[in-house]
Amino acid sequence: EIVMTQSPATLSVSPGERATLSCRASQSVSNNLAWYQQKPGQAPRLLIYGASTRATGIPARFSGSASGTDFTLTISSLQSEDFALYYCQQYVTWPRTFGPGTTVDIK
C-alpha cells in the first residue's frame, strides 16, 4: 500500500497571502496524484489531477506541481472561501490512498 503523508497538519494564513501545502508518496505514483478540497459538512471537491492540471471550474489561483514523490499544492492568494481541509490522493495502485489532510485556517 502506498502511504501518503501531508505537511503541515495545519497552516495558518492571512487572506490574500500564499499557501503552500505538501504531500509525499511512499513510492512512485508517477503523476497520478489528485488534490481535493473539503469544507465542513460538505463532500470533497476535486481541485487538481495529474499532479498539476486544474479540474473544470477550478480558479487559476490553485496550482499543483511535482518533483519525484513530492507534490505541492499552491494557493496563490487566499480567498475567504479557500479556508478548508485539503487532501492529496494517489490513484495509481490499489488501494487508493489519501493523505491525512492539511487544514488551512485564518491567521
Place this chain on the structure above:
Amino acid sequence: QVQLVESGGGVVQPGGSLKLSCVGSGFSFSGFGMHWVRQAPGKGLEWVALLWYDGSSKYYADSVKGRFTISRDNFKSTLSLQMNSLRAEDTAVYYCARDSGGGYCSGNNCPMDVWGKGTTVIVSS
C-alpha cells in the same frame, strides 16, 4: 446537472447489516467506474471500494474485504454497497464518487471527479 445521491444510512448494531445506495443522474452512469469512500467522525478520507463501469472488476480496501460487497444496476443508474458484519469502526459518512474517466485519466488511473453528499452509518449497540 451531474449528481450523485446516497441513501440507506442509519444506526445498526455491531454484527448487523446495512445496504447503501447511490443514484446517479445527469450523466451516462453506465460509462463510469464508481467508488465508495468513507470518513469516520473527525477523521480523514478512506477509500472503500471501486466497481468498473461494466461490473467486470471490483476492488476493496483490506478493512472491508469479505464483509462489504459493491454492486451496480446500470439500468437504474444505481450503485450499492452491501455491508455485513458491521463493526464500530465502520461508523462513518459514506460517499459515492465517480471515477472521472476520459481526459482526467492516465490509462485506467483516474481521480474522483463527482461526489455525493454522503450518508451516515452509525454502528452502535
